[in-house]
Amino acid sequence: MKDPAPESSAATDLVSFAVQLRRMNGEINRLVHAFAAGHQLHATDVQALGAILDAQEPMTPGRLRAHLGLTSGAVTACLDRLERAGHIRRSRESQDRRVVHLHYEDSARAAARAFFQPLAVATENARTRFSAEELTVVMGFLTALNEELSDLPQPAP
Secondary structure: OOOOOOOOOOOOOHHHHHHHHHHHHHHHHHHHHHHHHHOOOOHHHHHHHHHHHHOOOOEOHHHHHHHHOOOHHHHHHHHHHHHHOOOEEEEOOOOOOOOOEEEEOHHHHHHHHHHOHHHHHHHHHHHOOOOHHHHHHHHHHHHHHHHHHHOOOOOOO
16 A cells, blocks of 8 residues: 655545545435435435345345344344335245345346436446546545445444
8 A cells, every 4th residue: 555645635635535525425325315215215225225236145134234234123124125115035045044145136126227327327427537547546446445444343323
């Protein structure tokens, strides 16, 4: 990892990053809340859908609970809403019938893809402003930031 520069320019100092990250988070939250409202879901339910979609291996309720920082009861209520709304299905596919896997339904995935298409277009429009080398640096930064954030301890309520 690089040593921090002794003096940061205004465009790359910590405050500037914080402002831009909050702004981006606010814009994405605006879309997430609209999607949730349009599907009679909570914003947390949409976070759960994202976690199920992005999981590298089949998601389980326990791993989802840890990822979202919720109680097991809150995760059960969330999964019940998602299942009733047709967004996910639960299955027992392993030898251990106690293990439940969560699956994003194809029809729900298509609805989310259609709703969030403007976000994809905006992302692609922004990407075209940068070279492949610059985008590699951006992806490196985002990956490192996500790793740092995932290592933070769960804040106490």
